Amino acid sequence: MPAPEIASLAAELPGGAVVTDPDIVAAYRQDRAADPDAGTPLAVVRPTCTEDVQATLRWATRHRIAVVPRGMGTGLSGGATAVDGGIVLSTEKMRGITVDPVTRTAVAQPGLLNSEVKNAVAAHGLWYPPDPSSFEICSIGGNIATNAGGLCCVKYGVTTDYVLGLQVVLADGTAVRLGGPRLKDVAGLSLTKLFVGSEGALGVITEVTLRLLPPQPRACTVVATFGSVRAACEAVSTVTARIRPAMLEFMDAVAINAVEDKLKMGLDRTAVAMLVATSDERGAAGTEDAEFMAAAFTEHGAREVFSTSDPEEGAAFVAARRFAIPAVEAKGSLLLEDVGVPLAALADLVAGIEALAAERDLMISVIAHAGDGNTHPLIVYDADDPEMTRRAAQAFGDIMDMAVELGGTITGEHGVGRLKKPWLAGYLGPEAMELNRRIKQALDPDGILNPGAII
Amino acid sequence: MPAPEIASLAAELPGGAVVTDPDIVAAYRQDRAADPDAGTPLAVVRPTCTEDVQATLRWATRHRIAVVPRGMGTGLSGGATAVDGGIVLSTEKMRGITVDPVTRTAVAQPGLLNSEVKNAVAAHGLWYPPDPSSFEICSIGGNIATNAGGLCCVKYGVTTDYVLGLQVVLADGTAVRLGGPRLKDVAGLSLTKLFVGSEGALGVITEVTLRLLPPQPRACTVVATFGSVRAACEAVSTVTARIRPAMLEFMDAVAINAVEDKLKMGLDRTAVAMLVATSDERGAAGTEDAEFMAAAFTEHGAREVFSTSDPEEGAAFVAARRFAIPAVEAKGSLLLEDVGVPLAALADLVAGIEALAAERDLMISVIAHAGDGNTHPLIVYDADDPEMTRRAAQAFGDIMDMAVELGGTITGEHGVGRLKKPWLAGYLGPEAMELNRRIKQALDPDGILNPGAII
Numbered sequence: 001m002p003a004p005e006i007a008s009l010a011a012e013l014p015g016g017a018v019v020t021d022p023d024i025v026a027a028y029r030q031d032r033a034a035d036p037d038a039g040t041p042l043a044v045v046r047p048t049c050t051e052d053v054q055a056t057l058r059w060a061t062r063h064r065i066a067v068v069p070r071g072m073g074t075g076l077s078g079g080a081t082a083v084d085g086g087i088v089l090s091t092e093k094m095r096g097i098t099v100d101p102v103t104r105t106a107v108a109q110p111g112l113l114n115s116e117v118k119n120a121v122a123a124h125g126l127w128y129p130p131d132p133s134s135f136e137i138c139s140i141g142g143n144i145a146t147n148a149g150g151l152c153c154v155k156y157g158v159t160t161d162y163v164l165g166l167q168v169v170l171a172d173g174t175a176v177r178l179g180g181p182r183l184k185d186v187a188g189l190s191l192t193k194l195f196v197g198s199e200g201a202l203g204v205i206t207e208v209t210l211r212l213l214p215p216q217p218r219a220c221t222v223v224a225t226f227g228s229v230r231a232a233c234e235a236v237s238t239v240t241a242r243i244r245p246a247m248l249e250f251m252d253a254v255a256i257n258a259v260e261d262k263l264k265m266g267l268d269r270t271a272v273a274m275l276v277a278t279s280d281e282r283g284a285a286g287t288e289d290a291e292f293m294a295a296a297f298t299e300h301g302a303r304e305v306f307s308t309s310d311p312e313e314g315a316a317f318v319a320a321r322r323f324a325i326p327a328v329e330a331k332g333s334l335l336l337e338d339v340g341v342p343l344a345a346l347a348d349l350v351a352g353i354e355a356l357a358a359e360r361d362l363m364i365s366v367i368a369h370a371g372d373g374n375t376h377p378l379i380v381y382d383a384d385d386p387e388m389t390r391r392a393a394q395a396f397g398d399i400m401d402m403a404v405e406l407g408g409t410i411t412g413e414h415g416v417g418r419l420k421k422p423w424l425a426g427y428l429g430p431e432a433m434e435l436n437r438r439i440k441q442a443l444d445p446d447g448i449l450n451p452g453a454i455i
Numbered sequence: 456m457p458a459p460e461i462a463s464l465a466a467e468l469p470g471g472a473v474v475t476d477p478d479i480v481a482a483y484r485q486d487r488a489a490d491p492d493a494g495t496p497l498a499v500v501r502p503t504c505t506e507d508v509q510a511t512l513r514w515a516t517r518h519r520i521a522v523v524p525r526g527m528g529t530g531l532s533g534g535a536t537a538v539d540g541g542i543v544l545s546t547e548k549m550r551g552i553t554v555d556p557v558t559r560t561a562v563a564q565p566g567l568l569n570s571e572v573k574n575a576v577a578a579h580g581l582w583y584p585p586d587p588s589s590f591e592i593c594s595i596g597g598n599i600a601t602n603a604g605g606l607c608c609v610k611y612g613v614t615t616d617y618v619l620g621l622q623v624v625l626a627d628g629t630a631v632r633l634g635g636p637r638l639k640d641v642a643g644l645s646l647t648k649l650f651v652g653s654e655g656a657l658g659v660i661t662e663v664t665l666r667l668l669p670p671q672p673r674a675c676t677v678v679a680t681f682g683s684v685r686a687a688c689e690a691v692s693t694v695t696a697r698i699r700p701a702m703l704e705f706m707d708a709v710a711i712n713a714v715e716d717k718l719k720m721g722l723d724r725t726a727v728a729m730l731v732a733t734s735d736e737r738g739a740a741g742t743e744d745a746e747f748m749a750a751a752f753t754e755h756g757a758r759e760v761f762s763t764s765d766p767e768e769g770a771a772f773v774a775a776r777r778f779a780i781p782a783v784e785a786k787g788s789l790l791l792e793d794v795g796v797p798l799a800a801l802a803d804l805v806a807g808i809e810a811l812a813a814e815r816d817l818m819i820s821v822i823a824h825a826g827d828g829n830t831h832p833l834i835v836y837d838a839d840d841p842e843m844t845r846r847a848a849q850a851f852g853d854i855m856d857m858a859v860e861l862g863g864t865i866t867g868e869h870g871v872g873r874l875k876k877p878w879l880a881g882y883l884g885p886e887a888m889e890l891n892r893r894i895k896q897a898l899d900p901d902g903i904l905n906p907g908a909i910i
Contacts, residue, residue, distance in 0.1 A: 102692050102799045103828075125697075147641045158639060160648065161616060176886040181797045183827035184613060184867040186602045186652050187875075188883050188891050188909065193615065193648035197641050214698055237557050242580075243669055282740035342636045344557045372638035373558075412639035420642075428643050431631040435898070436643050442897035443890070454643065 071142025077417030110141020221314030526597025532872030565596020676769030
């Protein structure tokens, strides 16, 4: 039996936008972080336009009801965990896009998948670079809310680098346009950038203007295996100090073997680390950079180095790297970490995690966007074993502590959400934390938006 | 006779940091915008470290005295115009820099010149791309405060794209560290980006962590003259829709002739428009892009197209473009505009400015970072002629109105400061303006920092 407030919202919005069917609502309680503390919302609201988002937020402010904004629910930090008595505002039905090849921009609604944005702009001969591993299932709105990263960041940067403008709806229902299809615009404070990565805590993104690039040139791929993690990490630094690879990914022994178990592509099961690198510099420069990387890997003691300019051959190794998470997931339940460190500390981080795995008697696989120091330690545990589950949870926190100790961050690209919130203040320090709170307070004084997440 | 409050600040800071000598103070009243309404400050404070900036701001908050932060005073919008009874806080003596070639980052204090940053990192084989025309005289702190642009933005983006971290001192004297040498970091709100472009209204930048690139490859240069502005602008769109030039600059007939008057390098005085473009793609790709641009210029009716892969020959044309402002300045006093439009509207903007010049009986020269739609109309007037000065001031506003009408911005890279403040609310609209005010209020509730600028 829906609360009477919900009836008033349902009356305001077009038919079907407000869903209270418990079976449907249940599917919106968690995102992929599977937060065990997820609440049960009053309703799921699926607006199709900015005006409906405004009506929803005005209603929520009037009734002091919490709103958890949600894209496609692929977040890994519990940024879209539902709260008891609140609503989940899903942008999944806002799916428009227009591409302007002259200004090389696109205006998209938030519910479109990242891959759909890529495809729509590719039809105009253009490229939207950001490529989180989940690009086929995650929404562009969620990408912006988390400032999502991916594999190409080492050369092409993260989501914020491609956001020229936004329309956002504030907690009180006010719709605001920020920025737009202008490649340079310094009029007023940098509010567009403030909303990127704000995890639904400052406003709901209802439209985005994206900067696009000409198509990515064909890449050369270099794959190398190492007998030592430190040697592989040092090879990474040698590469990035000199050239700009388009991808520079790391897999440890656990990941290599888990992938090989599934894909049977002939990976060296005895290798301790593997690097997958590409260069998309055009023509001879690409070959030159591939040769530079191969030489750097050899110089740092790589056991085997394989280079190819064949796109399909190269894609197989990139796919293997992308497949590492599901492959490791076959071993048990996963706690997926996302810590990042300055490049010089990468080897120490991986070594520290190895030691931690031994100490806690856990399997922890490390895969990494090595070129930008962003790692994804995968903590494997048996969810039916409470004692092991406890050890895994401890390791999750230990890894964040270790990253911060090494000058790193508690989250490189997934966001803070609810899972990492207990570590945020320790990482940022009291002054920066207070600054976060002041901004939140200024924009959402009643705390309607995504309460419990980030701040 | 300095106010008694000043004596208390001078007692707190090391000898010489607080300057009250009227002759020295007078030199800090204006920046290069030469705001005629500049006030006379109580003192100039020249701290050498973050702690002294903190002491200054704590003192200012205690006594409710306005603080105008200032880099090297090269701003063109009056962002560093002094206010009566306030102080000017100049960061010119904060000049440290350390470069980390492994993480490809540098940590710099704000008083270093942009060119000094470029040189310091070049000594480690690295490159800091942002290149405002004033790079030899402007400070890196000022660049960050204005989110400065330049010539390379069309390919390499603006200052914010290279800022990984900041230390800022808030109005109440609190020092806050935001971000750092991590290429990806999404822990907490995007506050680093919020301070970039905040024009000294939210805090004083005392340290910056910059992202660096490997050295820029040698560029090929293509220069073309046109008999029509529209044809030149259409050629620009044809280029940027397909490739990524490293520079794509525009000069109109007035600028061409003014430069030729001074440099006598054989520019075609009968040309209506000139484009200077470069490609720094490596090897054959650079030649290929130069050929593509030359062909695009020819296809759009260029009268003359000249290509060179000789760096010195190319540099001469880039220098000619950089010399356009001083060359036009020889014709009279200048009001330097900075409006930007979506690329598709560039030709309409230039045509509109031409018509405006005729209507107002003024000489207005248009130079532009054409590839990103950012133009610098130069309004020439005789400062001793009050009627002409009035017409020039009207044209200054008319050009902003015209840009906004065409979907553009009132400032692409110079900032709002005090000169453009009257146009900000009209451009942003009431909702975004209110959001700017809320952020300002949250971070500087007493309005100590740069009162009268931006918000």
